[in-house]
Amino acid sequence: MDFLRSRLLMTMHGAFWSFPKTFSAANTSGIRARSAYMKVIGDFTRWNDRLVFGCDDSAKSEFLNKRSVKGRIDSVGQSQSNLWFTSPDTPGKLGPAHASGAVWLHDSVKAGDLSDPFLIAGWKHRSAWHIDHATGESKRVTITGDDEWLRVKAEKDSKDFSVLITLSNGDSRGSEPDAIFDGIARIGDENAQTGLFRPRGENKRTLSFATKDGYYELGADLALNRVEDTAAKAFVEKAVAIPKNVITLDEASVLVVDDRGRRWRLPRASKAYDGPTNAGDLRVCREVATERDMLSACGTFFELPAENADGFAKIRPICSHNLRVTDFGGYRGLFLMSGIKPDAKAGDHILRSDDGKAALWAGAIDDLWKLGKPRGEGGPWKTTPVKANEKSDPYLMWAYDQRTLTLSHDQNEPVSFHIELDLTGTGLWVTYKHHEVSPGEDSALTFEPAVQGRWLRVTADKACSATAQCRYE
Numbered sequence: 001m002d003f004l005r006s007r008l009l010m011t012m013h014g015a016f017w018s019f020p021k022t023f024s025a026a027n028t029s030g031i032r033a034r035s036a037y038m039k040v041i042g043d044f045t046r047w048n049d050r051l052v053f054g055c056d057d058s059a060k061s062e063f064l065n066k067r068s069v070k071g072r073i074d075s076v077g078q079s080q081s082n083l084w085f086t087s088p089d090t091p092g093k094l095g096p097a098h099a100s101g102a103v104w105l106h107d108s109v110k111a112g113d114l115s116d117p118f119l120i121a122g123w124k125h126r127s128a129w130h131i132d133h134a135t136g137e138s139k140r141v142t143i144t145g146d147d148e149w150l151r152v153k154a155e156k157d158s159k160d161f162s163v164l165i166t167l168s169n170g171d172s173r174g175s176e177p178d179a180i181f182d183g184i185a186r187i188g189d190e191n192a193q194t195g196l197f198r199p200r201g202e203n204k205r206t207l208s209f210a211t212k213d214g215y216y217e218l219g220a221d222l223a224l225n226r227v228e229d230t231a232a233k234a235f236v237e238k239a240v241a242i243p244k245n246v247i248t249l250d251e252a253s254v255l256v257v258d259d260r261g262r263r264w265r266l267p268r269a270s271k272a273y274d275g276p277t278n279a280g281d282l283r284v285c286r287e288v289a290t291e292r293d294m295l296s297a298c299g300t301f302f303e304l305p306a307e308n309a310d311g312f313a314k315i316r317p318i319c320s321h322n323l324r325v326t327d328f329g330g331y332r333g334l335f336l337m338s339g340i341k342p343d344a345k346a347g348d349h350i351l352r353s354d355d356g357k358a359a360l361w362a363g364a365i366d367d368l369w370k371l372g373k374p375r376g377e378g379g380p381w382k383t384t385p386v387k388a389n390e391k392s393d394p395y396l397m398w399a400y401d402q403r404t405l406t407l408s409h410d411q412n413e414p415v416s417f418h419i420e421l422d423l424t425g426t427g428l429w430v431t432y433k434h435h436e437v438s439p440g441e442d443s444a445l446t447f448e449p450a451v452q453g454r455w456l457r458v459t460a461d462k463a464c465s466a467t468a469q470c471r472y473e
Contacts, residue, residue, distance in 0.1 A: 007019065007020060007021065008020070008021060009044070009051075009091060010031075011037075011041055011044070013099075014036055014037060014038070015033050015034070015035065015036050015037070015097045015099070016033075016034040016035050016036075016037060016091035016092070016094070017031060017032065017033055017034060018030075018031070018032045018034055019031055028117075028148060028149065029121070029148045030148075031119060031121070031122075031148075032121065032122035033097040033099065033122055033123070033167075033169070034091050034092045034097070035091060035092055035093065035094040035095055035096070035097055036094060036095035036096060036097045036098070037091075037094050037095065037366050038095075038288075038289065038292070038303055038318065038365050038366055038368070039053060039055045039084060039289065039364070039365060039366060040055055040056040040057070040289045040290050040291075040292060041053050041054070041055055041056075042054045042055065042056055046088070047085075049088070050085050050086065050087065050088070051085070051086050051087065051088050051090065051091070052083055052084070052085055053083065053084040053086070054081070054083060054084075055081055055082065055083070055084050055289070055333060056081055056289065056290040057080060057081045057082055057289055057290065057330055057332070057333045058076045058079060058080045058081070058199065058287075058289070058290065058330045058331070059075070059076070059079050059287075059290045059291070060075055060076055060077065060078055060079045060201070061075070061079075066307075067258070067259050067285070067293070067307060067311070068246060068258075068259055069246045069247065069256060069258070069284060069285045069295070070243070070246070070284075070285045070286060070287075070293070071241070071242070071243025071246060072243070073239065073240045073241065073243070073286070074198065074239035074240060075287065076198065076199040076201075076329075076330070076331075077198065077199050077200045077201025077202070077204075078199060078200065078201045078202075078203065078204075078205065080199065080205075080330075080331070080332055080333070081333060082332050082333025082334075083333070084333060084364060086364075094366050094369050095318065095366075095369040096168070096169055096170065096171045096172070096173070096373075096399070097168070097169060098166075098167070098168045098316075098398065098399050098452065099123075099166075099167045099168070100164065100165065100166045100167065100423060100424060100452070101118065101164075101165055102162055102163060102164050102165065102424075103115035103116055103118050103150075103151075103152050103163050103165070104152070104161055104162055104163045105162050105164075106133060106160055106161075106162055107160075107161055107162070108158070108159045108160070108161070109154040109157065109158050109161045110154060110157050111154055111155060111156045111157050112153065112154060113153070113154040114151050114152070114153055114154075115151050115152040115153075115163065116151070117149035117150065117151050118149060118150045118151070118152075118165055119148065119149055119150075120143055120147065120148070120149065120150045120165070120167065121146075121147070121148040121149070122169075123167040123168065123169060124168070124169045124170060124449070125167070125168045125169070125170065125449040125450040125452070126142070126143035126165070126166070126167050126450060127140050127141065127142055127143065127165070127166050127450045127451065127452065128140070128141045128143055128150070128152065128163055128164070128165050129141075129162075129163065129164040129165075129166070129423055129430055130152075130161075130162075130163055131161070131162040131163070131164065131428070131430060132158050132160070132161055133160035133161065133162065134158060134159055134160045134161075138430040138431055140430075140432075140451070142450050143165075150165070162428070164423045164424065164428070166423065166450075166452035166453070167452075168399075168449070168450075168452055170401060170449055171373045171374075171399075171401040173369075173372055173373040174372055174373065175320070175372045175373060175375065176372060177321055177322075177323075177370065177371045177372055178367075178370035178371070180348070180349050180363065180367060180370065181321075181323065181349075181361070181370075181371060182344070183340055183341055183344030183345070183347070183349065183350040183359075183361060184323045184324070184325065184337060184339060184340060184341065184344075184361050185323070185324040185339050185340060185341050186322050186323060186324055187270065187272045187273060187276070187299070187322050187323065187324045188272060188322075189324055189341070191341075191342050192324050192326070192339045192340060192341065192342070193211065193338070193339070193340045193341075193342055193357070193358060193359050194211065194212075194326035194327070194338050194339050195209050195210055195211035195212070195216075195326065195327065195338045195358060196209075196210050196236060196237060196240050196241070196242070196326075196327050196338070197209040197210070197218075197236065197240070197327055197329065197331075197336065197338065197360070198236045198239055198240045198329075199329075199330075199331050199332075200217075200232075205219070205220065206218060206219050207219075207331045207336075208232055208233075208235075208236040209224065209236075209338075209358060209360065210233045210236045210237045211357070211358045213357040213358065214226055214233070214357065214358070215227055215228070215229055215230070215232055215233035215236075216353050216358045218331070218351065218360070220332070222351055222362070223351075223354070224351050224352065224353040224354070224358060224359070224360065225353065225354055226353055226354060226355050226357075226358075240327075242280050242281070242282065242283050242284075242326075242327070243280065243284070244278070244279075244280035245278075246284055246285070247277070247284060247297060249268075249274050249277060249278065249298065251382045251383070252265065252378060252379055252380060252381055252382040252384060252469075253265040253266060253267060253268065253378030253379055253380070253382075253395065254266040254267070254268060254297050254298055254378065255393070256312060258311055258312045259307065259311075262312065262313070263393045263394070264312045264313075264315070264393065264394055264396070264455075265378065265379070265380055265393045265394065265395040265396065266297055266298075266300070266302070266315075266376075266378065266395075266396050267298075267300065267317075267374075267375075267376030267377060267378040267395075267396065267400070267470065267472055268297075268298040268299065268300075268376050268377060268378050269298055269299030269300045269320040269321070269322075269374075269375060269376040270298060270299040270322065271298070272299075272322075273297075273298040273299050274298070276324075277297075277298065281326065282296065282324075282325065282326060283296060283325070283326065283327045283328055284296055284297060285304065286327075286328060286329050287329075287330075288328070288329060288330050288335060288365055289330065289365065291305075291306035291308070291309075292304070292305065292306065293305075293306070294328065294365075295315065296325060296328065298376070299320055299321055299322060299376070300317050300318075300319070300320045300321075300374055300376060301317070301318045301319050301320075301321070301368055301371070302315050302316065302317050302318060303315065303316050303318055310425065310426070313425040313426065313454070314425045314454070315396065315398075316398055316399045317374030317396070317398075317399050317400065318368050318369065318371075318374065319368050319369060319370075319371035319372055319373070319374060320371070320372060320373065320374050320375045320376060321371040321372060323337075323339065323371075324339045325337045325338070325339045326338045326339040327339075330365070333364075334362045334363065334364070335362070335363055335364055335365040335367065335368070336360050336361065336362055337360065337361040338359075338360055338361075340352075340359035340360065340361060344359060346359075349361055349362055349363050350362075373401060374399060374400055374401075374472065375400070375401075375472050375473055376400075376472050377469065377470065377471050377472070378395070378469065378470060379395055379405070379467070379468045379469035379470045380392030380393045380394075380395045380456075380457060380458055380468050381458065381466045381467055381468045381469075382467050382469060383410075383465050383466075383467055384465065384466055384467070385463075385464075385465055386460055386463065386464060386465075386466050387463050388460065388461060388462050388463045389459050389460075389461065390459060390460075391420075391457055391458075391459050392457045392458045392459065392468065393457065394422060394455035394456070394457050395455060395456050395457065395468075395470065396454075396455060397421065397447075397452075397453050397454065397455055397456045397470075398425075398452070398453065398454045398455070400472035401472065401473065402472065402473040403446070403447040403470060403471075403472050404444055404445065404446050404447075404470065404471045404473075405419070405444070405445045405446075405447070405456070405468065405469070405470050406442055406443065406444045406445075406467070406468075406469050406470075406471070407435065407437050407442075407443045407444075407445070407458070407466075407467065407468055408437060408441060408442045408443065408466070408467045409437060409439075409460065409462075409464040409465065409466045409467070410464055410465040410466075411439060411462060411464045412439050413439060413462075414436050414437065414438050414439070415436070415437050415460050415461060415462050415464055415466070416434055416435070416436045416437075416460070416461040416462075417434070417435050417436075417437060417458055417459070417460055417461075417466075417468070418431065418434055418458065418459045418460075418461070419431075419432045419433045419434075419435060419445075419456060419457075419458055420432060420456065420457050420458075420459075421451075421453030421454075421455070421456050422453055422454050422455040422456075422457070423452075423453050423454065424454060425454040425455065429457070430453075432451065432453075432456070433445070456470075
């Protein structure tokens, strides 16, 4: 799409790209990643002074996207989408982009073979991992230089060889939320206007919103009106009731067991969420765009792909916060949240009822990037009894910044820890480091910015009570 006078706008795999009009087979320079986004974009164009995106926002049928972490909640009553009107500057101001890919993946190569070219320009932090699956050997190479494209030459014959490339530009966001979220209650607030909501079916095109004070409906005019309809209130309270115990909060971290029995561990941004989460006061997971869920766990919003896109294996953190979000979801292309300060005034993002007793926050799903960079603490182990050479659960590493891993144990002799990274979320594990920890030592390792991976896991060479905790800042 014609974006600016000299550049085109391209979307690809959840990122906006700047694409030069001069691009050709003879002039392949100039493609640059601009930012990451979450909307499901079908089409886009320039219209007057705005960009307009046609988005796939909500589907009544969740297709292959039902999962136990959402509970048995109902989907939206009627499919709906909308146009997203935004500034031409928006594609450069959303989320930090991270990327990975391969020039060879489990391929047979001969010494001297050259790979296809792979775009590396415009990224600050770049690594290539060379993996010979036949021998189990792997090594990481930091990519240097100012080339636009990378080609790899095979050093030797291999029947099962991969070269994985990881790319990032870091995360320059701070930790303070944008002022557009000022009206939302914080996790420590005693009072908040809460409730559960669901877009209605039967072609009514309204949103049902049930609160302790009554039942309300929101229409196309974005007026939140009280309605005396006890049956509709009871229906929405049952249809989208917040399920309990769909995630486990233990001393080590947030534990999720997905519908295939796979175990995944995530960081906590704050332990203040443990009590309300365990009590079933806060929504944990819900579909917010077609076949795209949002997971809200302990102060972090995570984008969660559909199960047919490998689900939790490809989860990524979007932002961390201190908001007391009771419910969240989509309606007519908007992203809505409940859990509003009682004194928050109606405005651009606060929709308040005519009687003042109910309110919702409204914006775009991609406004969530403005809450602040993902951060948190946790790990696969915390004073956990482990067997020698027993692999830990995978712990999320992808898209976090300033990452420190601290290791310790209870033995009277040194213990060697083996740290591995899953580069792709597909179980392609490589060795990052062997690290020996002395008795009584809390040994900290800081990951270089160029070291990227979806997940990390740890093993110890001796049976012990071990701690492996990460701090992401």
